[in-house]
Amino acid sequence: xxxxxxxxxxxxxxxxxxxxxxxxxxxxxxxxxxxxxxxxxxxxxxxxxxxxxxxxxxxxxxxxxxxxxxxxxxxxxxxxxxxxxxxxxxxxxxxxxxxxxxxxxxxxxxxxxxxxxxxxxxxxxxxxxxxxxxxxxxxxxxxxxxxxxxxxxxxxxxxxxxxxxxxxxxxxxxxxxxxxxxxxxxxxxxxxxxxxxxxxxxxxxxxxxxxxxxxxxxxxxxxxxxxxxxxxxxxxxxxxxxxxxxxxxxxxxxxxxxxxxxxxxxxxxxxxxxxxxxxxxxxxxxxxxxxxxxxxxxxxxxxxxxxxxxxxxxxxxxxxxxxxxxxxxxxxxxxxxxxxxxxxxxxxxxxxxxxxxxxxxxxxxxxxxxxxxxxxxxxxxxxxxxxxxxxxxxxxxxxxxxxxxxxxxxxxxxxxxxxxxxxxxxxxxxxxxxxxx
Amino acid sequence: xxxxxxxxxxxxxxxxxxxxxxxxxxxxxxxxxxxxxxxxxxxxxxxxxxxxxxxxxxxxxxxxxxxxxxxxxxxxxxxxxxxxxxxxxxxxxxxxxxxxxxxxxxxxxxxxxxxxxxxxxxxxxxxxxxxxxxxxxxxxxxxxxxxxxxxxxxxxxxxxxxxxxxxxxxxxxxxxxxxxxxxxxxxxxxxxxxxxxxxxxxxxxxxxxxxxxxxxxxxxxxxxxxxxxxxxxxxxxxxxxxxxxxxxxxxxxxxxxxxxxxxxxxxxxxxxxxxxxxxxxxxxxxxxxxxxxxxxxxxxxxxxxxxxxxxxxxxxxxxxxxxxxxxxxxxxxxxxxxxxxxxxxxxxxxxxxxxxxxxxxxxxxxxxxxxxxxxxxxxxxxxxxxxxxxxxxxxxxxxxxxxxxxxxxxxxxxxxxxxxxxxxxxxxxxxxxxxxx
Numbered sequence: 001x002x003x004x005x006x007x008x009x010x011x012x013x014x015x016x017x018x019x020x021x022x023x024x025x026x027x028x029x030x031x032x033x034x035x036x037x038x039x040x041x042x043x044x045x046x047x048x049x050x051x052x053x054x055x056x057x058x059x060x061x062x063x064x065x066x067x068x069x070x071x072x073x074x075x076x077x078x079x080x081x082x083x084x085x086x087x088x089x090x091x092x093x094x095x096x097x098x099x100x101x102x103x104x105x106x107x108x109x110x111x112x113x114x115x116x117x118x119x120x121x122x123x124x125x126x127x128x129x130x131x132x133x134x135x136x137x138x139x140x141x142x143x144x145x146x147x148x149x150x151x152x153x154x155x156x157x158x159x160x161x162x163x164x165x166x167x168x169x170x171x172x173x174x175x176x177x178x179x180x181x182x183x184x185x186x187x188x189x190x191x192x193x194x195x196x197x198x199x200x201x202x203x204x205x206x207x208x209x210x211x212x213x214x215x216x217x218x219x220x221x222x223x224x225x226x227x228x229x230x231x232x233x234x235x236x237x238x239x240x241x242x243x244x245x246x247x248x249x250x251x252x253x254x255x256x257x258x259x260x261x262x263x264x265x266x267x268x269x270x271x272x273x274x275x276x277x278x279x280x281x282x283x284x285x286x287x288x289x290x291x292x293x294x295x296x297x298x299x300x301x302x303x304x305x306x307x308x309x310x311x312x313x314x315x316x317x318x319x320x321x322x323x324x325x326x327x328x329x330x331x332x333x334x335x336x337x338x339x340x341x342x343x344x345x346x347x348x349x350x351x352x353x354x355x356x357x358x359x360x361x362x363x364x365x366x367x368x369x370x371x372x373x374x375x376x377x378x379x380x381x382x383x384x385x386x387x388x389x390x391x392x393x394x395x396x397x398x399x400x401x402x403x404x405x406x407x408x409x410x411x412x413x414x415x416x417x418x419x420x421x422x423x424x425x426x427x428x429x430x431x432x433x434x435x436x437x
Numbered sequence: 438x439x440x441x442x443x444x445x446x447x448x449x450x451x452x453x454x455x456x457x458x459x460x461x462x463x464x465x466x467x468x469x470x471x472x473x474x475x476x477x478x479x480x481x482x483x484x485x486x487x488x489x490x491x492x493x494x495x496x497x498x499x500x501x502x503x504x505x506x507x508x509x510x511x512x513x514x515x516x517x518x519x520x521x522x523x524x525x526x527x528x529x530x531x532x533x534x535x536x537x538x539x540x541x542x543x544x545x546x547x548x549x550x551x552x553x554x555x556x557x558x559x560x561x562x563x564x565x566x567x568x569x570x571x572x573x574x575x576x577x578x579x580x581x582x583x584x585x586x587x588x589x590x591x592x593x594x595x596x597x598x599x600x601x602x603x604x605x606x607x608x609x610x611x612x613x614x615x616x617x618x619x620x621x622x623x624x625x626x627x628x629x630x631x632x633x634x635x636x637x638x639x640x641x642x643x644x645x646x647x648x649x650x651x652x653x654x655x656x657x658x659x660x661x662x663x664x665x666x667x668x669x670x671x672x673x674x675x676x677x678x679x680x681x682x683x684x685x686x687x688x689x690x691x692x693x694x695x696x697x698x699x700x701x702x703x704x705x706x707x708x709x710x711x712x713x714x715x716x717x718x719x720x721x722x723x724x725x726x727x728x729x730x731x732x733x734x735x736x737x738x739x740x741x742x743x744x745x746x747x748x749x750x751x752x753x754x755x756x757x758x759x760x761x762x763x764x765x766x767x768x769x770x771x772x773x774x775x776x777x778x779x780x781x782x783x784x785x786x787x788x789x790x791x792x793x794x795x796x797x798x799x800x801x802x803x804x805x806x807x808x809x810x811x812x813x814x815x816x817x818x819x820x821x822x823x824x825x826x827x828x829x830x831x832x833x834x835x836x837x838x839x840x841x842x843x844x845x846x847x848x849x850x851x852x853x854x855x856x857x858x859x860x861x862x863x864x865x866x867x868x869x870x871x872x873x874x
Contacts, residue, residue, distance in 0.1 A: 007444035012626040013604040015597065017637030019625070020661060024639065028656030030646050037642070062604070075629050083660075121646050128640075129624075132600035133607055160452065163569035164756040167450040167499070169603030170570055187566075188456070189449040192512050200454030202461070203565075205474070205763035208777040209467050209558050219465030223520075224457060233781045259781060309756060318755045319601040319746060326642035340645040344670045344696060 009069050010062040011093070013130040016081060022122055023086040031122035033330040034337065036354045039101070039115035039135060040325070041108075045143070045317035047425025050416060052146050052409060053114055054176040055138030056104035060396045062130045063095050095123050099391035102357070104400070105142075105179055105409035106386065107416060109370045111432040113355040114322065116387070121329065128324040136320045137169060141176035144291070144315035146413060148307060149181030150421035151295040156183035156304045158199055159190075160286065161312030173312045179405050182311075183304075194402055204258075207234040217247045227253035229284055232269070233260065241269055245276040254282035254303065262287060263300045270301035290315050291423055325350045339374070351434070358384040359415075359430075367416050373435030381435075446506050447499040448530070450567040453518060459559055460523040468559035470767040473774065473791045476538070476552040476572060477762070478545075482580070482754035484862030487853060489583050489846060490551055491613040492575030493541035497833045499567045500532050532560050536828035539794070541837070542579075542616055542846030543823065544853060546807045548869040550792040551759065553824070558766065565761040573757045574606060578613035581728070581752035583850060585744055586618030587858035588732040593620035593741045595636055596627075597723065598749030610749045616842050619748075620741075631839055641695075644671040654684045664690035666721055669706070670697065678706055682713040691719035691740065699724060700737045707738035727752050728860055762787045776811070788871070795821040796852075796867075804853050810872030818872075 025031035044051050068076075068090045077087055097119020108114055115131065117124045149157055159177040162170035162185075174182075174190030184197040191198035202220055210216035217230055226248045232240035232255045244252055255273070257265050262285045273281050285297065286306035294305050310316075327350065328337040339352025353374035358381040362368040371381060390398030413420065420429040462468035481488050505513075505527045514524055534556020545551055552568065554561045585594055596614040599607035599622075611619075611627030621634040628635035639657055647653035654667055663685045669677035669692045681689055692710070694702050699722045710718050722734065723743035731742050747753075764787065765774040776789025790811035795818040799805040808818060827835030850857065857866040 010604070012629050013599070013607070014625050015599055015623040015637050016625055016628075016635045017623065017639055020637060021639050021643045024643065024657045024660035025646060027660040028647065028652070030652075030656065033646060035646065072629060076625075079628065079635070081625070081635065121642075125642060128642075129600050130604055133602060133604035136601050137603040137606075162450070162452055163566050163761075164573050165570060166574040166603060166606030166609055167447070167567055167570035168605035169574075170450070172603055186452040186454065188451050188453055188513075188518070191453075191516065192449050192509060198453045198516070198518065200452055200457060202454055202458045204779045205558075205562060205565075206458045206461065208763045208779065209462060209470060209472065209766055210465065211768075215465070215467075219467065220461045223461035223464040234779050235781055237781060309758075313755045318750045321746075324600075326645045329646055331648075342641045342645070342671050344672055344674060 008065050009067055009072065010065045010130050011068045012072055013062070013133060014126060015129045018126040018128055019076070019082050019086065022089070022126055023082045025121055026085055026089060031120065032333060033121050035119065035121040035124050035326055035330070036328040036337065037117045037124050037128070037324050038113050038327045038355065039131065039322050040111060040113050041320055041322045043110050043321060044428055045320070048143065048317070049420050049422065049426050049429040051108040051139060051320065052142040052180055053102050053104060053106050053108050053135070053139055054142035054179050055134040055172070056101065056390065057399065057402065057405070058134045058138065058172065059115070059131055060390060060399055062134060063099070063127060063391060064396060066093065066095060066127060066130070068093060089122065093123070094394060095119065095127065095391070096394035097123055097391070098393065100387045100389045102386050103388045103405070103408060105405035105412060107412045109428045109430060109432050111372055112370055113357050113372060116354060132322055132324050136322050138172055138176040139320045139322070140314035140318055141173045141311065142180045144311060144317070145177040145180035145182055146409065147291040147315065147421070147423060148294055148311065150413070151291045151423060152305055153298065155302065157294070158182065158184050158186065158304060158306045159311055160186040160200070160306045161308035162187045164309045165312035170312060175402065177311055179402060180409055181406070201229045202231050204231065204234045207231065213240055214243050214247060217244055221248050226251040229254040229256050231256045231258060233257050237265060237269065238272060241272050242276070245273065245278045245281070250276065250278040250281065252278055252281045254284050256284045256286060258286045260287070263297060266297070266300040266302050295423055327352050328354050357386045359386060360384055361415070365415065367430050369430050370432040371435050372432055375435070378435070445502050446504055446509065447502045447567050448505045449509055450499070450570060451563060452566045455563040455565055456513070456519050456523065459526070459563055460519045462558055463522055463526060468557065469770060470558050471774065472556065472558040472561050472763055472767070473765040474554045474561050474565070474761050475550050475764045475792065476568065476759050477548055477550050478757055478759045480547050480758060481865055482757070485580060485754070486857050486859065486863050486866040488545040488576060488757065489579035489617055490539050490541060490543050490545050490572070490576055491579035491616050492571040492609070493538065493827065494836065494839065494842070495571045495575065495609065496552070496568055497827060497836055499571060500536070500564060500828060501833060503530065503532060503564060503567070505530060526559065530560070531831060532556065532564065532828070533831035534560055534828070535830065537824045537826045539823050540825045540842070540845060542842035542849060544849045546865045546867060546869050548809055549807055550794050550809060553791060569759055569761050573759050575609055575613040576757045576759070577751035577755055578610045578748065579617045581748060581754070582614040582617035582619055583846065584728040584752065584858070584860060585731055585748065587850070588728045588860060589742055590735065592739065594731070595619065595621050595623065595741060595743045596748055597623040597637070597743045598745035599624045601746045602749035607749060612839065614748055616839060617846055618843070638666045639668050641668065641671045644668065650677055651680050651684060654681055658685050663688040666691040666693050668693045668695060670694050674702060674706065675709060678709050679713070682710065682715045682718070687713065687715040687718065689715055689718045691721050693721045693723060695723045697724070700734060703734070703737040703739050732860055764789050765791050794823045796823060797821055798852070802852065804867050806867050807869040808872050809869055812872070815872070
């Protein structure tokens with residue numbers, strides 16, 4: 001086993017039942033049956049018109065880092081989570097199978113086969129939890145972020161929700177937001193880890209620390225230059241704008257408004273800045289914005305939006321309903337793959353068999369259907385297949401720069417029908433058709 | 438600087454503006470002013486009757502681990518986030534101030550001064566983001582968890598939401614749920630890191646992997662013994678229960694139902710189990726439960742609940758609205774502390790001054806008010822003060838076992854008026870009174 005620290009290992013980010021299933025399957029011999037698992041969702045969050053796949057890059061890291069360290073194995077033994085045979089399997093564990101799926105940033109719909117994991121049951125089943133954790137979280141954030149950047153038109157949107165989310169999920173949220181078109185993040189770790197541009201200047205505390213607002217603005221300008229952003233709503237807004245331009249001159253980069261009726265205040269501050277000659281000074285607004293508030297500010301003289309809580313909480317939908325289901329497995333070792341599916345009356349049923357997916361365009365190139373099938377791919381759909389190889393024989397082959405996923409998302413969104421980016425609640429913007437193989 | 442790995446360092450889990458404020462304050466000299474920051478919330482989530490403070494233990498770790506590694510400092514320099522003087526400050530950074538606050542697991546209300554951080558502005562301001570990330574996340578989960586365990590009465594509730602949350606926030610969620618009375622978690626990392634009991638046996642995939650349900654059940658019993666939990670809703674529920682008892686005998690530990698009308702099915706399965714002589718076999722239900730669904734199952738023959746999505750998403754409220762505000766600072770270096778507060782017309786105002794808090798009981802010992810003041814503490818409230826010391830002169834003094842917070846939460850909840858645990862929407866169950874000092 002390569003040296004991998006407990007902090008980097010993803011192996012225990014796993015539900016206990018994955019390992020107990022593994023143990024029982026090793027005992028019964030079924031663990032070695034070739035198996036196909038698929039990630040998909042039965043529905044989009046209520047009212048949403050498209051989903052955005054995010055987290056694939058992090059999934060590839062998690063698969064590579066899925067190794068058990070000695071302290072982890074000792075703990076599993078000590079807690080009697082699994083037996084000796086299973087511990088030996090885990091000590092040598094390394095995924096050797098294949099993964100393919102939708103590329104990161106792509107849009108998706110109910111039933112889209114987002115990720116296909118193929119290998120022995122043993123090696124594939126235990127990846128379930130960490131794969132779902134990553135995709136369900138990151139895709140929920142990306143879907144909300146995509147609505148926000150669409151609502152913002154060309155204006156930049158900045159992610160600043162770290163304080164409203166678990167400290168590590170905030171980093172992944174910044175990544176997902178950037179993928180969906182955000183311009184920057186406040187989160188330094190997201191800059192350090194993922195290379196996302198970071199931004200930020202000062203909070204109310206900085207003004208309160210100084211003996212006067214003027215002292216505070218002077219200190220900030222002295223330290224950061226005139227091109228900085230001054231926060232102008234600690235005391236009286238009009239006075240603060242006057243002081244800001246007095247201290248910085250008309251070259252002042254921007255002012256930020258973090259409370260109040262933003263439409264009204266943006267108009268008032270724009271007028272005041274213009275009267276003071278600060279016609280190039282920008283206005284950034286940041287108070288509890290979501291995609292609806294952003295859209296409502298479209299006609300206001302605003303140059304950029306900062307979004308916190310609603311971004312990191314997925315704007316009402318903090319997770320997706322993606323599942324990881326066994327859809328096919330060897331009939332007997334060495335035999336052929338047979339489709340399998342839950343079929344109880346209570347619901348949560350699925351469709352068996354390994355699937356392909358294509359997004360069929362109409363004659364104008366606009367997406368008109370998500371076609372999902374299990375048999376041979378019709379020739380006319382071959383150019384529109386969605387899956388790409390991600391892991392081949394255990395080796396990651398699908399890693400790409402985050403910028404690539406970011407560009408793909410903008411292309412994918414632009415190829416959907418126009419109503420995709422309507423904020424009102426609706427049905428998925430294209431339907432998913434099952435192709436009888 | 439002690440050796441601290443980038444993975445353990447909490448220093449970059451920080452909004453960029455904390456460091457730019459630090460730089461400007463170092464330049465102006467105000468950075469060295471003694472300052473008091475408070476964490477509080479202006480409101481509970483809509484309709485909730487009490488909050489639950491969780492994450493304090495993780496905050497103490499984050500304060501200890503708030504050290505900048507060489508690669509982090511190099512990155513900050515390379516990205517020109519801050520200047521040379523600030524980098525030198527960060528390289529030597531170690532919090533030397535004091536922290537006190539509500540003990541973990543305690544209930545709270547709007548305006549409760551949950552955590553007080555006192556030190557120089559420089560050393561205290563940069564802790565804002567990571568402290569809020571942890572408390573806002575963990576307290577949101579604990580509040581939801583507390584409603585669920587109250588709804589469940591004495592029946593055990595198991596946390597199994599890892600797959601619906603960011604992989605690391607899931608671990609913190611399991612911790613917060615345990616603190617609020619959950620019996621166990623599915624998340625192995627939560628067991629490894631926090632010592633929480635873990636549980637789990639098998640998913641539908643295990644049944645689908647085998648050639649028949651009987652083969653699957655036999656494999657599971659062979660491997661885990663008769664005291665295991667068999668999942669009975671992959672194909673036909675009635676047949677599965679019959680097969681389960683046939684294979685395991687009446688000593689079968691439990692069956693799990695993961696889909697369908699759980700009240701109806703629980704009654705049906707209980708009757709069937711009893712008829713088969715498996716009168717001690719328990720019934721566990723796990724399909725999209727929240728506190729309302731748990732309460733609705735109170736009269737059903739159910740022995741335990743598994744909760745996933747709604748737990749890790751805070752049952753509709755995935756974050757809290759806690760803020761970290763400067764409430765007092767030295768007037769001039771060496772001078773006395775003066776209260777400070779934002780006071781613009783736009784909202785988000787706060788009350789200046791360092792605060793104490795007490796929960797005043799009525800003559801029956803039931804909480805009747807949260808009293809918050811800035812002056813001397815009235816003698817009759819002294820025995821009911823809520824703050825405990827957490828960090829003194831930079832040394833953590835408030836660390837405690839998770840079990841202590843768990844016991845405290847149950848005591849604190851029991852001391853609230855009975856209507857606290859009503860699930861219907863309402864006002865905070867006690868009011869917060871300001872004591873004029």
